[in-house]
Amino acid sequence: MITTDVIIIGGGATGTGIARDLALRGIDHCLLEKKDFAAGATGACHGLLHSGGRYAVNDPEAAKECISENQILRKIGKKCVEFTEGLFVRLPGDRLQYRDNFLESCRKTGISTEIYSASKALELVPNLNQSLEEAVKVPDCSIDPFRLCMLNAESSEMRGGKILIHHKVIEIIKEKGICVGVRAEEQFSGEIKEIRGKLIVNASGAWGSQVAKMSGSDVPMTLSKGSLVIANHRMTNMVINRLRPSSNGDIIVPNETVSLAGTTSITVNDPDNLSISPEEISLISREASQMVPEFDSVRLIRSYTGVRPLLKNTSDSGDDRAISRGFKIIDHKNGMFSIMGGKLTTYRLMAEKMTDRIMEEFGINVPCTTAEKPLDGQDQLSGYPVSNRIEKLDDIICECELVRRSDVEKVIDKVGTKFIGDIQHRTRLGMGPCQGGFCTYRALGMMQEQGKVSDSESIRVLKEFLDRRYRGIRPVLWGDQMREEQLIEGIYLGILGLAEK
């Protein structure tokens, strides 16, 4: 049995952010995540660190929070934030009045803007739609959500915090009506662990209602599905937004070697049962290609979808975008708090408010320092420049993303992982055009060498991986990606004989 002060449920940005904040304030804690870090909305978003521009017109409070957090994260998380800056492009037909509103709202909320002529914008991003009217520059950034969560967790662990990934909470233990702990199941072995604590924080995002229900509480939420596509190269060095009221497919974000575009917004009921329709994909491609025409013909390597856990409010406009993206702390008055809503950009602020509340509960007065101290563990993130990684080509085991054998071995050794996804998130293994078609066999072979999985387990893990991979790729299978897919099928169903009849 593990005994601690605070039990955090959920390993997304909010949960790991709370863990870091508690660690910096010297409070003992244990975080439980049923999958890997960033497995929910955190990992399924654009990877956009908002400047606030997107919210300036409709939700000035959110915009203010965004720009303030944007500046903080740029400072404390240099290795997971790329200061790309962003453009809001105005295309023919987009109303001039919105642009004026936009500029005025940005000024009021403290978001710096600069107006670029069409030719200046094209100079910065040459494959923008040639017929654009003008663009407004804002301090948008690209952010790596996986890295962000891992670095937050690192800050916690190095101060004695306990971080248990692949542990699913299956029961909340109550004594005399008060939550006193949880039982969690280790997802590979099925081992059940009991963790006792003074307080429980439910930071499980889209799964918030399910977790709250285990303690007999209710959290009113609306789940809004958002789908995105990944194009196989970096088509722009800046974030591209459309200068008009927020709608589907209006953002393109560069991330490392690829570009992401999205999103859609569709109300769903079950966060564990999501699929992407062909209509969503064509909608995103169509909208994105209005800003960057090449998007219509670019090779898409994958699609993914996530769920925004939105607070339910009383206004009934029918559009989930109208529901506040703000956040809320709910005291269930039974030893459990839920922190709900919010967005990746403001995760740190959410964690600060939550931790303030916990400190209040404990009657301890230690101020928050998460905005001043850099995230720990950033100096260990290496691999750049790329020439460091390709000194010995023989050692590259993921040719698409140039991942070294030693990088993968380090992750297997440190995380002790039994899941391909864990390696992918930490090294970018399998994130390129073939989507793990070649390197997964190798990564599993290396796990066997280190004694983490047996050969029969690795076939199981391999099949799970191929299944998940296919679900992401299937919606974008045409053109060159279809060629690649026939090759990958040839390898796994043909050469390795994994076809099921």
Place this chain on the structure above:
Amino acid sequence: MKYDVVIIGGGMAGLMSSIYMAEQGFKTAVVSKGDPVCSISTGCIDVAGDFTGIPENHPYGRAGEDKIRLSLDYFKKLMEKEGLPYIGEFLQNRFIYTSIASRRATSMVPLSMAEAHEAKKGSIHIISFKGMKDFFPGYFKGEENNQNISIFDAGSKTTIGIATSFDDLTFREKFFNWIGDQTIDADVIAVPAVLGTKNPQAIIDEIEKISGKKIFEIPTLPPSMPGLRLFRTLKRAASQRGVDLFWGNAISDYTEEKGQIQSLIIDQPGRPTIVESRSFILATGSFVSGGLFAEKTSVRETVFDLNVSIPEGEQRLNDSFFDPGHPLGRAGIAVDEKYKPVNSIMKNLFIGGSILENSQIMKYQCGHGMAIVTGLESAKSCEEYLK
């Protein structure tokens, strides 16, 4: 100069066509954009997973059992002649081991894989190579935790790198000495397929002599030596029979007159090459080879823009990755009994290989077998036409 026949596509089907046509005395050329899928295959000839399950409208249905048997015999004799003999009979399964230690059925295998057929997983001694990227012996440990594994340091970690080392006699000597020092209790030795870039028989004989054990190769993930050996042997066989090879550039255009294709125009830096011929065989393969290209809602044939039949009224792709044979895989060129495209005015064009409609090689596990049969049969139709 005008050819009698120009074959488009340098894969299994195209090379078989070209060898046959050259042997019949026709002035023959092959135009290929690059090395084919054959060069990354296991090198084994899958004829069909289950012959009884193959529908009438599959290219095998058109050929019929006798012609299939005849074509496979032709292939086997050819490989014997070319010094890379194959073993296996039509309608009989042979088993090989995959690099995840599963047993997989096929029909004809190069001799270096022959011993896999009888080998039991628990009684195999694995010989592998230090740091090798595309072969992990751990998959062979099994429930009984088989520890019969020896690792040789070849100084290289890639399949091609190690195989090239085996072409070197000093390296071989070093390896043979090392083998002599190993204690091998198991009945049979298995090694990833890296025993040289050419026919590995001499190396296999020597290892058998030293160890007193039988040995077989396991095909690795691409690049795979047995596939490369097969491809190189066929390409050389074509060349030695006088086939001209135009390799490495794509066809940009063609000329046509009165329902006859006159010439192909090959993209080349500087100026394009024009290849004239009396007849043409299209064997450019399916999606992976680039013969077909999947647009979002249609499918395009990439050289002549031929009419492509696609299944209508159903989803293009299966729901599960492990369910082989997408409806989209049935897309291809519909042909008549003479392998001429049915919806085309071209009188001197013949079609062979996996670009044929309803071939679905993944579903029926018929890749190389179907390529051999339709490659030869389309060539025979072309021969008839030329006479």
